[in-house]
Amino acid sequence: MIRTTALTKRYGAILAVDGVSLDVRAGDIYGFLGANGSGKTTTVRMILGLVLATSGEVQLLGQQMPKGGRTALPQVGALVEGPAAYGHLSGRANLALLDAMGQGGVRRTRTRRIDDVLEQVGLAEVGRRPVKAYSLGMRQRLGLGAALLRQPRLLVLDEPTNGLDPQGIREIRELLLHLHARGTTVFLSSHLLAEVEQLCTRVGVLDRGRLVLQEDLANLQAPTGRTVVHTPDHDRARALLDGRIEHRDGDRLVIRGADAAELNALLVADGVRVTELGPERRTLEQVVLAATDTATGQVGA
């Protein structure tokens, strides 16, 4: 869906994007993570052909960008740098205008497509109200609605939840999951680990312009081969598991070995009370910190 090869953008002395090779596959919800200023927006703009790369290549839906934009872009819905809309016009009128300006499809189906989109983004009730009366979350959903007018195969979204409250963030997340379930591939940039962890199937991490990690979330969060046990009887557990305990933090023990059932049986047979037990998995935060740490020699943002 999106494939970049050694994509690079230099602004004078600043290397904003440095040799980035992204691979976004059909069916992914791809989270493009990075601290502020790490080069996410510049990368997204190059993908869409809005900024010319200094070197490297972008393939968007199999088309070389920016040359193949005429073929690729009609199948892509994009939201970059927040939604732009005329405040005095209604949400519906704004969508009609964008559609007429070529963002959408044929005129014959316009009313139906706009109704559809307003319904999808949860603005059907307020579609006739002027946009200046909309909350930030409603405006953001209208921006997403505009990106959906073309019934895109791929959505490219730059920080789609920026500035939204938790409720607004949840609404956007649910909408994206719904669109994904209907077959849309989603590529979104974010600086919020939790957002990406809850929503995405694949993650790319940008650190000062360089891609330091790209992997399926399920692989990153696969069991580590250790088991976590919570017990108030840690002294007894320690005596029993002699040498297998790698780490203790209060009642929490990290034990070498992935066989949770065997461990549970062993502990319970010896009268050790177990309050919680399961395979250890790394959080996305731990993975990202480790990746940015290796890349920069210091703890990442």
Ligand code: ATP
């Ligand atoms: P944010 O989340 O803050 O938008 P980002 O990860 O999207 O950050 P970019 O906006 O891509 O990062 O910026 C990456 C680097 O390139 C920054 O150092 C920025 O100052 C620089 N930069 C971006 N656009 C330009 C430009 N038009 N001219 C000069 N420098 C630029």
